[in-house]
Amino acid sequence: MPYAAQTPDDLLPRSEILGMSGLTFMQRVLKGEIAGAPIAATLNFNLLEVEEGRVRFCGTPEFSAMNPSGAVHGGWYGALLDSALGCAVMTKVPQGSVYTTLEYKVNITRAIPLGMFVHCDAVVDHAGRTTSVAHGEIRGAEDGKLYATGSTTCIIMKPG
Structure with a gap:
C-alpha cells in the first residue's frame, strides 16, 4: 500500500530515482517501498494502480478542501x-531522466459532493524524447459520473 512522505528524509534521493526507470519507480511507490508525494496525504488521495502509460488514483475531498462558498475547491x-497525469507520464520516463509539468488544464464538469469517493484515471497519449502528453478524468467511484477532465504536457530531462 502506498504511503506519503512525512518528512524530507522520507523522500528518495534523486540519484536513486535516476537509477531506475519511471515505471519501476512508480511500481515501487505503489508497493509502499518508496514514499509517495506528501500532498497526497494532505489532500486525501492515493495511488491505486500502475501500469506502463496508465495510472489510477482514488480520493475523497474532505472539509479542508472546500472553498468559502461550500464547494470542493x-x-x-x-x-x-x-x-495522476504526471505519474502516468513517469511510467514512460527512461532510466536516467526525470519529468516536470510544463502545463496542465482542468475542466470541471460538475461539482464533486463533499465526502464522495472518486477515481482519477490518467493515460499517456504521447511519450517522446523531450515531451510527453497525457489526459485524464475524475469519475465517481459509485455513480460513474464524470466530474472533471484534464490534460498535461510534461518535459523530460536528463539532469546534469
Missing part, C-alpha cells in the same frame, strides 16, 4: 489530476 481537482 477547484485546486483539489487540479492537484488530483496533476498528480
